[in-house]
Amino acid sequence: FSPDDVTVVFVLGGPGAGKGTQSENLVRDYGFNHLSAGDLLRAEQVREGSEYGELIRHHIREGTIVPMEVTVALLSNAMADILDKGTSKSSPARFLIDGFPRQLNQAHFFEETVCPSKFVLFLSCPEEVMRSRLIKRGETSGRDDDNIESIRKRFRTFIETSMPVVDDFESKGKVIKVEATGTVDEVYERIKEEFQKKGV
Numbered sequence: 196f197s198p199d200d201v202t203v204v205f206v207l208g209g210p211g212a213g214k215g216t217q218s219e220n221l222v223r224d225y226g227f228n229h230l231s232a233g234d235l236l237r238a239e240q241v242r243e244g245s246e247y248g249e250l251i252r253h254h255i256r257e258g259t260i261v262p263m264e265v266t267v268a269l270l271s272n273a274m275a276d277i278l279d280k281g282t283s284k285s286s287p288a289r290f291l292i293d294g295f296p297r298q299l300n301q302a303h304f305f306e307e308t309v310c311p312s313k314f315v316l317f318l319s320c321p322e323e324v325m326r327s328r329l330i331k332r333g334e335t336s337g338r339d340d341d342n343i344e345s346i347r348k349r350f351r352t353f354i355e356t357s358m359p360v361v362d363d364f365e366s367k368g369k370v371i372k373v374e375a376t377g378t379v380d381e382v383y384e385r386i387k388e389e390f391q392k393k394g395v
């Protein structure tokens with residue numbers, strides 16, 4: 196597909212900041228198509244015949260980052276699929292890409308080979324808040340990485356490797372930063388307010 200046919204918005208934030216939850220709200224009200232990089236990786240991990248299952252399982256459990264070729268291929272295939280099938284919730288198609296890019300070189304690679312992003316929604320949240328959300332979710336989620344040890348590693352990767360991506364976009368004036376504490380509704384109200392200011 197051509198980059199001219201799509202608009203891409205990245206949704207970034209630490210583990211448990213609420214990227215998935217708030218993306219669902221935005222899908223409902225703004226007609227975005229939601230692609231979670233983590234969800235695509237988890238689906239690929241269990242896909243019969245995938246050659247990446249073990250690799251993905253290892254990185255998710257260790258809270259480290261899957262080689263970007265795998266993730267970018269999953270994302271661009273998912274985008275192409277929506278466009279080909281004509282199932283986009285908006286025309287021209289608008290995509291929320293949640294949890295990607297997590298490393299500077301991924302941001303550059305995606306923007307050069309797939310499509311430049313329009314802006315970045317950054318959900319800013321203190322670690323204690325994210326930790327308690329993840330531990331609570333871990334009681335029922337069945338996610339391999341919702342345990343104390345993996346959560347600790349995910350936070351570390353976020354600070355060391357993924358925050359520089361946010362800082363880089365910030366320096367280019369492309370970040371909408373929203374405080375992600377409080378209830379789901381409170382956070383969403385802040386997002387809508389910022390989107391309105393930005394004319395989204």
Ligand code: UP5
Nearest residue numbers: 210211212213214215216232233260261294328332378379
């Ligand atoms: N919740 C949400 N908002 C709340 C609120 N305001 N108040 C109270 N509770 C709230 O939310 C997390 C939990 O908190 C849920 O139970 C929710 O109900 C509650 P969620 O919306 O799921 O937060 P999210 O930010 O999406 O958290 P998630 O755990 O998905 O974030 P991660 O970034 O850790 O996970 P992701 O799936 O993106 O990635 C997992 C792993 O995949 C990575 O660690 C990495 O190993 C790999 N990966 C890559 O290698 N490359 C990629 O590009 C992407 C992922």
Ligand code: MG
Nearest residue numbers: 214215231233
């Ligand atoms: Mg998520």
